[in-house]
Amino acid sequence: MSLCRLLPNLGGPEGSVRRLYAGTVHSMLLYGAPVWAEKLDATRRAKNAMHQLQRRVANRICRGYRTRAGVPVTDGVRRALRVHTRRALIREWNKRLDPRLPGQRTVGAIQPCLEEWLDRAGGGVNYDMTQVLTGHGCFGEYLGRIQKKRTTRCHHCSHERDTAQHTLEECVAWAGERTELVAVVGRDLSLPAVIRAVTGNDDGWKAFSSFCSKVMLQKEEAEKERERTGQRQREMEQDTDGGVPPWPLGREHACGGGRRGASPQQIWIRGRRGGDGDT
Numbered sequence: 001m002s003l004c005r006l007l008p009n010l011g012g013p014e015g016s017v018r019r020l021y022a023g024t025v026h027s028m029l030l031y032g033a034p035v036w037a038e039k040l041d042a043t044r045r046a047k048n049a050m051h052q053l054q055r056r057v058a059n060r061i062c063r064g065y066r067t068r069a070g071v072p073v074t075d076g077v078r079r080a081l082r083v084h085t086r087r088a089l090i091r092e093w094n095k096r097l098d099p100r101l102p103g104q105r106t107v108g109a110i111q112p113c114l115e116e117w118l119d120r121a122g123g124g125v126n127y128d129m130t131q132v133l134t135g136h137g138c139f140g141e142y143l144g145r146i147q148k149k150r151t152t153r154c155h156h157c158s159h160e161r162d163t164a165q166h167t168l169e170e171c172v173a174w175a176g177e178r179t180e181l182v183a184v185v186g187r188d189l190s191l192p193a194v195i196r197a198v199t200g201n202d203d204g205w206k207a208f209s210s211f212c213s214k215v216m217l218q219k220e221e222a223e224k225e226r227e228r229t230g231q232r233q234r235e236m237e238q239d240t241d242g243g244v245p246p247w248p249l250g251r252e253h254a255c256g257g258g259r260r261g262a263s264p265q266q267i268w269i270r271g272r273r274g275g276d277g278d279t
């Protein structure tokens, strides 16, 4: 019984530790064997007891079950193995998430609760949430980085860097939408805190989704309007000096894929049961 608790089939120590325990048990079991082996061999009952014990120890090493010889594995065992394998895979995935890779803001926020994030029953990630989570979207900093705009400035409050975090946490233009969000998820709007607050919390998830949709829609509309104005301006300049517009126009260019297109980031951040959003 003690050995079963020390060496459970699911989880528990690795193979080398299991072999060490088995070696210790066998040393105790076979102490003085040359003296009593002959007598034991002559008694079937004692011999069976010895075999039974050795079999139990062997099972602990190979994570086997007492029923493994000729008895089918039950559905319960299959379920347990599936859960165990999935957890092991998620742990391994978590270990491989390299903090030096790009996208650390998103990875760093989801990593501490990766298993809960993947296991969440409801709440899909829609296009607007993806933009806020990844920073890839209608933000001055991102549009500047991919050379769709010349400035990283926020057009809604004149902050010098319009980022996803600025939009979520600071930009005064979204104070009303933010008040609704804070009422549900709390005042800490750092991305790890928001992820923690909304994972496994339907109300929190809805509030975050609603904030992202309302704000990103307005940002995109404003960006479209600026493009229209800019296009008219450039067309007027072309008419006078034959110049060429410096970059392509249209939301699909300005906002990295457009509202209907799924960005690559959406694939891995979708929940187990898929999304309820635009994708």
Ligand SMILES: [Zn+2]
Residues within 6 Å of the ligand: 154, 155, 156, 157, 158, 159, 162, 166, 170, 171, 172, 173
């Ligand atoms: Zn702003």
